[in-house]
Amino acid sequence: DTAVSQTPKYLVTQMGNDKSIKCEQNLGHDTMYWYKQDSKKFLKIMFSYNNKELIINETVPNRFSPKSPDKAHLNLHINSLELGDSAVYFCASSHGGQGGRNTGELFFGEGSRLTVL
């Protein structure tokens, strides 16, 4: 069973379109993340949800909107796609924690490679 699964794995679309990437985890984690990986392989946090509540919202264009229907799912919707949105998007999950408590590993999905033409 895949622990963190994201779909689709590949997405090729035209500028101006709207697209969604879905993510599901079956690990019972309470925290999920969306990361954007640039061409230099650097992972940049976009959003994080803890128990369906948005807790991290980095400087990301309003065209990106996360949705968490339950704590096992975190979807990413992107409106009016631009060329610069082309990247690999990774979903991840972990147990959230507070102050000094080692709360477990970070599990990643396989990534969704978005190409905007």
Added chain:
Amino acid sequence: KNEVEQSPQNLTAQEGEFITINCSYSVGISALHWLQQHPGGGIVSLFMLSSGKKKHGRLIATINIQEKHSSLHITASHPRDSAVYICAVRPYTGNQFYFGTGTSLTVIP
């Protein structure tokens, strides 16, 4: 300035060589993670450390909390070890992870 610095950025080694990748961080952490990403592939967690040393097969990870430094060692390197290795830390507070810029390792047969 990034909270997590890795070195080297790129590394080429001959098969069989002993490899070390370094990670330094600037925040108080509850855990440090070493991640591996093969070309075109997903990201997998190799180790999670909060102190001392861990070993898994030919991979060894160490951490020195006082010096805010960790190393990932690969013994008897093999071409299949060719990948990007990423160091990530989890600060004491919050749910954020901070990532290094990755070390791209190529092992030549």
